[in-house]
Amino acid sequence: MGFDLGALAALFFVALFFDVTATAIARRGNRRDAPIVFAGIVAMALGFTLAFALAAFAPGSDRRVAACALLAMGSLFACIAANNVHALFACRASVESEYLGCEEMPTGQVTTLRYPVCAYAFQGTSYRGRPVQSIGARMARRMSAAGTWPIYLDPRRPAIFIVRRGVSLVALIMAAMSIAGFGAALYVLAFA
Known part of the structure; x- marks a missing residue:
């Protein structure tokens, strides 16, 4: 064939x-x-x-x-x-972070990925970055209004973090x- x-x-x-x-x-x-x-x-x-x-x-x-x-x-x-x-499972250490803004990446016609930029300190070292997960527009507005937000980071690699604990859709x-x-x-x- x-x-x-x-x-x-x-x-x-x-x-x-x-x-x-x-x-x-x-x-x-x-x-x-x-x-x-x-x-x-x-x-x-x-x-x-x-x-x-x-x-x-x-x-x-x-x-x-x-x-x-x-x-x-x-x-x-x-x-x-x-x-x-x-x-x-890896990001289990909770740290309070300062919300610095949100990077928005349009993916095409409909969806926009939003990655919050956070600054935080862990074991005496300051970090600034964005999480592994993207967030929705509603959560971005809540983070912006709050100013600070709890994040969860990997203690072995503190530069890697997530902003919410839960399995996403x-x-x-x-x-x-x-x-x-x-x-x-x-x-x-x-x-x-």
Whole structure:
């Protein structure tokens, strides 16, 4: 059966994108900031590179190509959800911080990510930065009105902190999408 050239080219560019992204992150040394997310990007790079190789060089491997792509997507979503849960358990030391403002990043047509900028001190060292999690507009207004806000930081790496303790809806959606990706890959391999 095989793939047509358009699908093969699209698969090639997706694999190339994740290969270049993983290589750039590794070369810049940023993989230590969020190792679980970096593992997800590496899983995407390996999964789509393997899917491209199977599609290009193994005729009749449509099921395996689909399974590789689904497993890669499921791995990325699982790593993002695991990173959120890891931040929840690692960031356990409560510190009072000064709210300095909010960095807003428009993501497209509808959504804007908001990251509060906080200044705080932990064990005699002053820190200033933004949290791992984004916040909603309502919480940004409450933080602005309060002036100070309790944050939760990782005692081993005090520069990493979160502003609320709890599993977000995004983490739950990512976990559900990873389960769906793994389940679909299993279905494709076993029954399709």
